[in-house]
Amino acid sequence: MEDLKRLLSSSTFRLTLVYMALFMVSVVVLLVFIYWSTAASIERQADETIEAEIRGLAERYDSDGLSGLSAQIGERLRRQQPGDASIYLLANSRFSPLVGNLSGWPSRKADDSGWIDFRLGDDSSGKVHMARARVFRVRGNFHLLVGRNMSELAKTRQTITHALIWGSLIMFGLALLGSVMMNRSVTGRIDTINRASKEIMSGNLARRIPSRGSGDEFDQLSENLNHMLDQIELLMDGVRRVSDNIAHDLRTPLSRLRQRLETAREGNGNEESRMDLLDLALQEADGMLKTFNALLRIARIESETLQSTFTKVELAGLLRDVVELYEPVAEQKSQTIEVAGETLVWISGDRDLLFQAVANLFDNAIKYSPASSAIRAELGTTRLELCDSGPGIDEAEHDKVFQRFYRTDASRSTSGSGLGLSLVKAVAALHKIDIELTNMEPGLCVTLVFDKLMITKPGRQNN
């Protein structure tokens, strides 16, 4: 019962049924057409035969008169084989039969052209046949009837009707069977997809929808769904990695903080060493606050689309400011910073965020370049290039370094939050800036490529 309900509610089943019904209607129309044209042709044939016989009899009558006519009829009747359909009757003026194979003159009246359809009682089987004939009045007030037994036509009609009924029944049966089978194969495939989906919904994210490899629509659907699932899994992994990293990155300073507070509370040693411990604890807490602020900041910049704070920013001046801020740090490592290129490049943007991004890049360049090396910055009309002499970043890691908390193996030993480049990326995205990384061996070049639409005419000097 449940199965039947499911079958009836299946769209495939219903579609197949509709299709079959349409097919059946067209077949019935075709058969009806065949029926009518066959019947008409049989009738026409009968009429033609009757006409031919009449012509033969008329010739005989013309030459030999009435006696010749009745002799001819008699002869034809003698020659008649069983099953022959011809009917003859010559009757006198009162319609009493004289010669012929018909027991009496039919009671029905002929139409204007002399045609008549009447019932023929078949004595042997008791069946009633229809007959068709033409009647004439022959000189001397005699009546002549020439016709044919039309049982053949009836038989043909019956055959066609039977064929129609049986054909329809068989077709209906086949249609039903076909619908069920088609339905089973389609719902089977869909069930496979549904089962896999349910499994995925219940938490098994690694599950994929199987495909038959035939490349049909269902396989294409499965493939697309699988691609979608891959994408979702990738994103989920990303989210998980970020939260894992937050947990991991903050656990270390938290436990240090705890340990320092604990030691301070134990109170061994003098007041001064206690203050030292508390200061260190404060530093840890500040560091964590900073990490959280950076995370929030990145998230905020990423969700920003309005660019409502954008003004005209002059990049050469901004670059000079960053270099001036970082030069003393570089000097501590005996590094030199060279700046070349354009002296006036205006883009539309957020001055503080752009400064932050460029500053982070310089920070990295100084951090990863060896002592006594050079850092080179060049500003073009549409790009800002910053090259260091550091170890570079593996090609494979070029995308990953922009992920939050991602640290390359080389950078793990140095201090840092793993958020610097994420912030650069977020700022760049807000300003439609493309970031390109190129390994120079030795050294890494970071190129910021500005969108042409962001480049603007000189505005109010605000650097």
Place this chain on the structure above:
Amino acid sequence: MRMLIIEDDPDTASYIKKGVEEAGHSADHASQGKDGLLLASTEQYDVLIIDRMLPEMDGLTIVKTIRASENTTPVLILSALGEVDDRVHGLEAGADDYLVKPFAFSELMARLEALRRRKEVEAPVTRLHVDDLELDLLSREVKRGGQLIDLQPREFRLLEYLMRHHGQVVTRTMLLEKVWDYHFDPQTNIIDVHISRLRGKIDKGFDKPLLHTVRGSGYVLRV
């Protein structure tokens, strides 16, 4: 220094109140925007600390209202909204400074001191003195004990800011904002490097150091 704290979060309010009272100042607290506005316009305060997000009447409205009544009491806005956009709105409304939550108390205190001082040091000066260190704003010369000290332009501005706020703790963020004029978070303590360079020029070779590091807060220039 007498302050008014308009802050709806009781924890933050009592944290600030306790802190400023320990530092020897007095503070009133209003947890509602309307009460705060009433207090601010009837009482005389040295500085107002106003939370930006308040029920009923928000902080910016309070600032605009008191500024409209020609009240020039310095205002520091506290906010959880930290983007430049918000900062600009805050300052445009008439606030004098803007501090993003969460903040270190030392940062707040340093900024409050700076606000009070600014009111005092309104008169135009051409010469700044701290002990035997003198800075001439016109000739842009710096001398210590009569000895000329050669400073880079940025070092000059850094020293000028420290001297204008002598005896008062200034934080690294304050220096970035006021001397470099950028709001940003450096990944490393670059300010420390600049300070140590400045220290190398003004303190090195003299008996008495003037530029001191205040642990956990920032720097102070004092005798």
